[in-house]
Amino acid sequence: MKDKILENEKVFRSIQDVTYYFEEGEVKDHLIIVFSAVNPPGTFAYNYISTLENLNCHKLFILDNYGEQGAYYLGYKKDFSIETSVMSLIMSIIAKYQVKLNNVITVGSSKGGYAALYYALKYGFGHAIAGGPQVKLGDFLYDQGKNFEIAKYIAGDLNQENHEYLNSLLMSIIPDKEYALTDIYLHVGNGDHHYPNHIIPFIEYLDNLKHEKYQLDIQEYESHDGLRQFFPPYLCEKLGEITGIPSYEINPIKRINLGVVNNTFTVECVTTNTPNQNYQYAYYIYKDNKVYEKIFYSKANKLNYPLEKSGLYKCKVFVKDQHGRKYIQMSESVNIK
Numbered sequence: 001m002k003d004k005i006l007e008n009e010k011v012f013r014s015i016q017d018v019t020y021y022f023e024e025g026e027v028k029d030h031l032i033i034v035f036s037a038v039n040p041p042g043t044f045a046y047n048y049i050s051t052l053e054n055l056n057c058h059k060l061f062i063l064d065n066y067g068e069q070g071a072y073y074l075g076y077k078k079d080f081s082i083e084t085s086v087m088s089l090i091m092s093i094i095a096k097y098q099v100k101l102n103n104v105i106t107v108g109s110s111k112g113g114y115a116a117l118y119y120a121l122k123y124g125f126g127h128a129i130a131g132g133p134q135v136k137l138g139d140f141l142y143d144q145g146k147n148f149e150i151a152k153y154i155a156g157d158l159n160q161e162n163h164e165y166l167n168s169l170l171m172s173i174i175p176d177k178e179y180a181l182t183d184i185y186l187h188v189g190n191g192d193h194h195y196p197n198h199i200i201p202f203i204e205y206l207d208n209l210k211h212e213k214y215q216l217d218i219q220e221y222e223s224h225d226g227l228r229q230f231f232p233p234y235l236c237e238k239l240g241e242i243t244g245i246p247s248y249e250i251n252p253i254k255r256i257n258l259g260v261v262n263n264t265f266t267v268e269c270v271t272t273n274t275p276n277q278n279y280q281y282a283y284y285i286y287k288d289n290k291v292y293e294k295i296f297y298s299k300a301n302k303l304n305y306p307l308e309k310s311g312l313y314k315c316k317v318f319v320k321d322q323h324g325r326k327y328i329q330m331s332e333s334v335n336i337k
Contacts, residue, residue, distance in 0.1 A: 005049065012092070014085035016075075019065055021046055022093065025057040030243050031099040033090060034061045035108035035115035038147070041068045047112055050328040051232045055250045057243060058097055062086060064111070067153035072137065073115045074169070077156045087123065102126035102181070105242060107235060109227045110134065110194075114170065117184065122173045124181040129238050131187045131231035132224055135198040138166035144193065171202075177210040184214035187234045191222030229255060229332050248274040256317055256331040260307070267303040267331065269317045282318040287311045310336050 005021050012018040032055070036047045044065040052059060064070035066082055075081045094104065104125040106116035113133025120128035134140040141151035142163050155162040175181070186202075188195045195218070206214055219230045233247075233254045240247030248271075257268040269281055283295040283303050288311045295303060297320060307313075314333040320326050 005046065012085070012089040014088045015081045016066070016085040018082075018085050018089045019063040020089060021049070021061040021063075023059045024097075025055070025059065027057045027243065027245070028097065029057075029099070030103045030105060031058045031060060031094060031097065032105045032107055032239065033116075033119070034059065035073060035106065035112035035119075036062070036064050036070070037108070037110040037112045038069055038145075038150075041149075044070065047109070048107065048232065048235065051235065051251055052239075054325050054327065055236075055239060055243075055245065057245075058093070058099065060090070060093055062089070064115075068149045069147060070111065070150065071154050072111055072150070073119070074154050076153060078154070078165075087119075090119075090123075100126075105129065105239065107239075108133070109231050110224065118170050118173070120182045120184075121170075121175070126181070127183045127185070127238075127242055129185045129187075129235055131227045131234065132189070132192055132194045133186070133198065133202075134194065135170055135202040136167045137169055138163040139197065141166060144197065171205055174205065174209060174211060177212060180211050180213050182213065185217070185238045186214060187217040187219070187227075187231055189221035189223070189226045189230065190218050191220075192224045192226065194224060225332065228330060232329060248272045248277070251327045251329070252277070252279070252321075253317065253319055253327055253329040256315065256329055258315070258331055258334050260334060260336060263307050265305040265307050265313055265315075265334070265336070267305070267315045267317070269301045269319065269329075271301070271319065278322050280320045282320070284316040284318075286314045286316065307336055312336075 009021050034048050039045050044063050046061040064073050071082055073086050074083050101124055105127040106120040106125055107129045108116040109131030113130030116128045116130045141147045155166055188199045217234055236247045236250040252271040252274050254270045254272055259266040280297040280299055281301050282297045284291050285293045312333050312335050315331045317329050
């Protein structure tokens with residue numbers, strides 16, 4: 001997959017160069033635009049390419065490789081040069097493939113969720129699917145995430161005026177009911193601090209504007225990291241509803257259950273109830289973020305792996321259907337002492 005991305009990655013020349021990866025689909029009606037989350041300083045990555053590999057629509061993955069950790073696809077010191085350039089790229093693809101604006105779907109989680117909401121609402125795209133998005137950007141960058149370099153890159157000095165400026169960026173572009181064009185799909189964990197600090201204020205703001213075109217999905221998980229496990233199946237479900245493509249054809253993996261019993265690491269892959277499918281399963285065991293062992297395909301959707309060493313364990317699960325299509329999902333992590 002990495003080789004495929006590197007081979008097909010391109011740069012759109014504009015006010016700011018925009019690095020992107022595009023996959024042309026046979027289903028021509030929709031364009032899915034995927035924005036990326038925050039990564040460690042100096043590290044930039046696309047999101048959900050593997051999750052959406054079998055979704056046969058036009059897909060545009062845009063990299064936010066500005067500054068040390070990205071700029072929320074906005075700009076440098078309030079110049080909105082990145083936004084202008086990103087929109088030039090998006091509109092060039094919309095024009096080339098003659099996609100209607102109401103068939104444009106923006107997607108992302110965390111920082112990518114913010115961008116998905118921002119671009120869809122500001123430019124009148126049909127749908128935005130956002131997992132655990134920051135909404136009050138100033139509060140997050142200043143106080144919660146303490147991403148001061150990102151805040152300075154976007155807004156300039158770290159003063160109260162810029163704090164409020166960042167908080168207002170998304171809220172100020174939300175149209176009221178009369179002009180609402182975008183269907184909003186929000187997902188969050190009930191234990192994620194984004195729920196009380198961002199989602200609830202956002203929903204209250206939408207309600208005050210009588211902006212009723214939103215859905216809220218709240219799942220039971222405790223931290224923002226739970227998005228890695230819970231957002232992909234939600235994303236596939238909503239994309240299936242919007243595009244008319246069955247969600248199990250996009251990605252049938254619903255969740256990966258982990259456990260530790262008697263020094264044994266247990267993994268269970270739960271898939272959708274899919275008619276006439278015979279899945280096979282493979283597993284990559286990770287220890288301290290490195291591949292530790294590979295277990296190749298079998299019909300077993302459960303794995304019991306004996307633990308010999310302490311460390312941080314997680315599992316990447318591969319599911320292959322009878323047509324040879326492969327689906328991938330990474331689990332959460334378990335710290336074994």
